[in-house]
Amino acid sequence: MNNNYLEMAKKAVPDPKILSIIAAKRAKQLALGGRPMVKCSSENYLDVALLEIAEGKIEPNFDAEPETTD
Numbered sequence: 001m002n003n004n005y006l007e008m009a010k011k012a013v014p015d016p017k018i019l020s021i022i023a024a025k026r027a028k029q030l031a032l033g034g035r036p037m038v039k040c041s042s043e044n045y046l047d048v049a050l051l052e053i054a055e056g057k058i059e060p061n062f063d064a065e066p067e068t069t070d
Contacts, residue, residue, distance in 0.1 A: 001050070002042060002047045005042075009023065009050040012053050018060050023046060026048075026053070026058055027046045027049040028045075030045040030048055031045050036048045038051050
């Protein structure tokens with residue numbers, strides 16, 4: 001993992017728990033064939049995910065209301 005990407009991503013998402021969840025989910029998407037939204041010199045999926053977060057391509061979405069079953 002690239003520490004520079006991590007530090008940049010921490011500025012975009014300061015909560016470490018949220019950052020780790022977002023980065024892990026995006027890295028999994030990339031591993032399963034998702035296309036990267038940024039150019040990254042590293043082939044590590046986690047590095048690509050952190051750079052995407054740092055550049056604002058991926059943000060936590062807490063505005064969506066949870067689904068309820070009535």
